[in-house]
Amino acid sequence: MIYKVSYVVSHGEHPGAIINQNSPPEVGQKIQLGKEWFKITEVQDLLPPQGDFAYLHVDCEPTEPPAKVG
C-alpha cells in the first residue's frame, strides 16, 4: 500500500506537504518535512482507499528533532 499523506502544520510558518510513503503515519510520531521536524497530533482518512493507494490527512506541530542514539 502507498500512503498519500497531506501534512498540515499548526502553529508555524511551514507550508505543509503532500508526500507518498510506504507506511501509515501515527499520532506521536516525529517526521521531517524539509529541514524542520514535526510531531503528528491527528491522523484521519481523507478519501476511501483505492487500488494500491490510501489517502490520509495529518495535523502536526513543530517539535525538536529526535534525540540521537549512542
Added chain:
Amino acid sequence: MSIPIEVLQTADLMAGLTRAQTEAVAKLGKRRTYQRGDVIMKAGKPGNELCIVLKGQIEIVTGQEHKGSPSSVLLGAGQGFGEMSVLDAGPRSASVYCASPQAEILIIPGEPLLDFCEQDRIVGYQLIYNLARDLAFKLRVRNLTLQRLLEGK
C-alpha cells in the same frame, strides 16, 4: 536521460496503468533537473505541461503569495502539478520552486498527452480519472487547511 518508471508507479496519477502503459506515458515527456530556489513555473504565465516530481521536493505558491505562506505546499516524489493548465488551457494558477537541494521533474507536454488519451481511450480514461481524483484530493486538503486557519489552529 532515462525516466525511473519505478518512481512513476508510486504516483497515483499512474494508478491502474500497467508498467508498459506507464512507460508509454513517460516517453511523452522529458526529465529535467532543478537546483534549490529555481523557478519551475510562474503564476499567471501560459503553460501546458503536466509535471510529476521524480526526486526531491518542490514548493507550490498560489497567486501572489510569498514562499512559506499558508497557501503554499511542498510536494514530494510521485506528486503531480501543472494539470490545471493542461485541462483548461488557462494561465498557471501558482508559482513552483525547487525546495530541496535538487529536484528532478518529468515534464509532459499537454498536447501529446491529450492526443495519447484520445488514441488509447481506455488508458486515456484512467489518466483523466486519476487527474480528477488528484485535483479532488488537493481541493480537500485546501479546504482542511482553510478550516484549520479559521479555527485559529
